């Protein structure tokens with residue numbers, strides 16, 4: 001997408017606004033598919049929670065993707081977006097047995113990540129096959145908030161509990177059709193990932209009726225210049241080879257599954273916000289935009305570093321800025337960033353705004369959540385309207401008759 005296209009979208013739809021480039025989603029999908037070209041049966045299940053707008057889900061469905069979901073509502077959204085139930089996998093954590101049963105009734109594939117629910121589900125529904133989520137206890141990436149396969153993580157069934165797991169399967173006569181792991185959000189070292197995969201293969205040997213092995217996600221995409229990116233091609237080559245060898249030994253052509261979120265949508269997204277105030281202080285120059293962590297929380301929540309460019313003045317000389325929001329909290333998007341000179345009214349563009357950005361937005365400070373625009377074949381298509389005051393007040397109940405003015409507290 002060109003910067004001028006983004007500027008035009010901000011003009012047409014106002015600011016702040018999220019923009020997603022459909023072509024970028026397609027090229028990422030193709031790149032990942034190609035990297036695992038040596039595998040006969042490959043299935044990518046897009047992780048809906050990264051960006052769950054129904055039109056984005058439709059795009060994924062049209063590409064041939066499946067859907068990875070973590071709540072019954074995401075399952076329902078996926079069905080509404082046209083996914084066949086068997087193309088949806090429900091991979092929740094810490095949800096009730098009832099929610100899992102509801103998903104099973106809708107015909108989606110079930111992934112269970114603890115022994116308690118596995119035993120209950122297997123006892124009641126031995127005829128419904130389930131996938132199991134294993135925690136291989138491998139530390140992937142450096143940030144423990146986004147690394148979910150290590151020993152302290154709440155996710156998955158520990159590999160040390162396999163004997164207990166096998167006992168449950170035997171006693172309930174349930175059928176395990178898949179093995180799954182999701183080690184965290186950053187695969188920095190392919191060898192670490194391959195090591196975790198070995199644990200998964202080892203576990204898989206215990207089950208005779210598998211259809212698939214799901215390696216989760218964690219593909220890292222660059223957020224700023226110099227960032228390490230997962231070498232998808234190398235990973236694809238090495239894991240495909242290993243997977244094919246495993247299938248041969250196992251005696252069945254299994255499906256190799258992944259659940260990428262960030263990899264497919266992060267770089268396709270742009271967040272555009274307008275600079276309301278440029279404020280020179282004794283320590284820095286603040287550029288305050290018409291947004292905050294109510295719209296984009298990743299920098300404050302994870303310390304994520306989103307590249308920010310001034311698309312209103314791309315040729316201007318570079319200066320140092322602290323980019324902050326307009327809500328009444330410390331909501332710093334970036335400190336000491338070199339950005340082309342900013343004037344009040346300029347539109348700043350935050351890159352990598354496709355994954356975990358809009359989906360984490362809130363109404364904090366009673367602000368509206370921004371609209372979402374899809375850029376497809378050189379055309380801007382509105383896929384979510386900006387909220388308005390009615391949206392904000394919709395579920396609130398005004399108890400106007402409950403309190404009377406007579407109760408006014410006298411301040412004497």
Ligand SMILES: *Cc1c(COP(=O)(O)O)cnc(C)c1O
Nearest residue numbers: 047182185217218259260261262
């Ligand atoms: C969030 C999540 C993903 C997607 O992770 P990304 O880092 O966005 O690719 C995949 N699988 C599960 C189970 C998840 O919870």
